[in-house]
Every structure is written in structure tokens, then in C-alpha cells.
Amino acid sequence: MKELKERILRDAKVIGDTILKVDSFLNHQIDPLLMQKAAREFARRFSDESIDKILTIEASGIAVAILTGLELNKPVVFAKKAKPSTMPAGNYTARVKSFTKDTHHDVVISSEYIKKGDRVLIVDDFLAGGHAACGLIEMLEQAGAHLVGVGIVIEKGFQEGGAILRKRGIRVESLAIVDCLQGNTITFRE
Amino acid sequence: MKELKERILRDAKVIGDTILKVDSFLNHQIDPLLMQKAAREFARRFSDESIDKILTIEASGIAVAILTGLELNKPVVFAKKAKPSTMPAGNYTARVKSFTKDTHHDVVISSEYIKKGDRVLIVDDFLAGGHAACGLIEMLEQAGAHLVGVGIVIEKGFQEGGAILRKRGIRVESLAIVDCLQGNTITFRE
Helix, strand or coil: CHHHHHHHHHHCEEECCCEEECCCCCCCEECHHHHHHHHHHHHHHCCCCCCCEEEEECCCHHHHHHHHHHHHCCCEEEEECCCCCCCCCCEEEEEEEECCCCEEEEEEEECCCCCCCCEEEEEEEEECCCHHHHHHHHHHHHHCCEEEEEEEEEEECCCCHHHHHHHCCCCEEEEEEEEECHHHCCEECC | CHHHHHHHHHHCEEECCCEEECCCCCCCEECHHHHHHHHHHHHHHCCCCCCCEEEEECCCHHHHHHHHHHHHCCCEEEEECCCCCCCCCCEEEEEEEECCCCEEEEEEEECCCCCCCCEEEEEEEEECCCHHHHHHHHHHHHHCCEEEEEEEEEEECCCCHHHHHHHCCCCEEEEEEEEECHHHCCEECC
């Protein structure tokens, strides 16, 4: 997605060889219009698929997920990082690792909102090590739901997440794949 | 907002006299179309105000905030619950209490995204004890930003948050105010 790549080149900050800081438009401050364009691109790319629900994980994936849900007119479910007291027993859970925070945490989805046979599109802002996506997929397997594919705003192509998912035969649509961050230069995959 | 109240009456679950469970359309599974209507109502109610930024807190406030930002064509900032390694020093912080999780946590906003003089509209999905809103307002004060008002999807009128904010002279626009949950019956404020 050309406009996204231009925005990354203009506003992203490179820290070392692994961290791409995009919190001016993606994951702390968010540009709603850019996210709407990303959501429309997901809707276009997955227009050949029947989709029942959009699934993401809190927190920064929620923005692009809700806009994708709006485009497709489907409900959005987000996996929660802790179990609130209002959530009943009988849920799907997974343990995921956060790259930037270097911590593990349990995530949970209520079994009320993902059902057996549901056709689910996972949407997230970032794909790096693939821990969040693998956790979401694990919960879809617990539910007996069908994974349609994974839509990612920015994939860090030099980390293993994208390769792990594609090797499993999962359709991954990333709107920008950053293959290299060395020397403060951002190189996209063609 | 009539459609929201109808949805609450149809789909919300009352647990005891204090918990209104609306995670089928607001804060776990989210109905994008209903959230768009809520966002449009916030834009309408605050149309007499000049607004530079929308501010919310992760996680479930992000959905209605991003849609409000889209309506107003303004950036959305969400306060984060932990300090990630990519966030530089010199931020605004506050400690807030979560009602449903009964825990305290620190929230943080990068000083890059809220500046002195910014006119900020706070948007959130829920107002109960007012802890999240007061934390956000505290951070706006640290920034020297101007609080335009607070837009809330569902206010629990029998908890003190709304009264605390209004006593401080803050404009609070709640799309549904639930005044009583006794006996499994939901009573709205007129």
C-alpha cells in the first residue's frame, strides 16, 4: 500500500536494527484516515472470502480492526489481556509474548463470541515474531473456527512471524513489509 | 441515543446491582455500525467546539475513539497501560483504578502527542467511578492542554464518576445514562 509506505518513510523512527517506531500514526497516536484506507485495502484483498467475524488483540490492533469490521459490516472481537471479573468460565486462552515489552501474558476470548465454524479474519497493526497471531490462531483452533487469513498493517519481514504463518499455509496479507532496518534506512519488500 | 438504549435493553446482561455486561457489542465483541453511530453523535454534540485531538485509554475505548477521530478528521491518542521499551522519557502519567478488574495500574501518554494548548476531547466506552477519565484529565493538566469535554457511550449514573466530573465544571456527554440496575431491570436517566 503505497500511501502507508510513504508514511512509514516520512514518520517512522528506526531504533537500532530491529525497532520501527510508528507510534505517531499507528500504535499510540493513530491517524484515522490512514487506518480507514488500510481497512479498505484489507476488505479489497479478502473480498473473495466469506467472513463472519474480525478478530484482533488489544490494544493497538483494535483501531484498524474496527474499521475493517465497518467496511465488511461484521462484528469485531478483540482478545483481552486479562480476565475481567465479568467474564464467565469456558473461554479460549493462549499465552503470548510481547516483543517491545519483553513479557508474557495470557489472552482470553469469551466462547460466546467465536463459535465453531465461524469464518474469522485476523487483523493486527504489527506482525513481528508472530506471537500474537499464533496465540489468536490457537484460540480459533480451540473454538473450532475457520481462519480465513491474517491482515497486517506493517510486517517486519526480518523477523520470523510472517514466515512461520506462511509455512503453515496461512494467507497473510501485509500492507507493508519492512525487510531491513540497517543503518537507519528502511527497505521494503517488493 | 435511542438506538443505543434499545441495544442495551436487548443485549446487556445485569449482574447483581452494579455490573452491566455489554461485551456482546461494546467492550469485547464490538458492533462497528453502532460505534459509528455513537461517534457521529459525539461529533454532532461537540460540533460547537474546536477540537485538535481525541484522547482515550486502552483498550475498549479505542474503537469509538478512532471512529470519532474519523468523523472529525483529527488524530486519536490512546493512553497506554504500561510503558513499552520504545517510549522515551518525558511523558505524562497517572495511576488509575479499574472497576471490573479491581486493580490499579499506571497509564502513560507520550509528550510527543499531546502538547500545551491542544484542545482535546476525551472519549471512552464507559464511565463508572470516573477513575480512567480523571487519570486522562490529570495527564492533560500535566501537558497544559485544554479539555473540551468528555464523550461517554454508557454512563453508570449510580456511580460517582459523572457527578465528580460535572461538579468540576466539565462538559460530559453520555449517550446513555443507566441510573439503576436493581431487580434485573435497567432504568435510564431521561
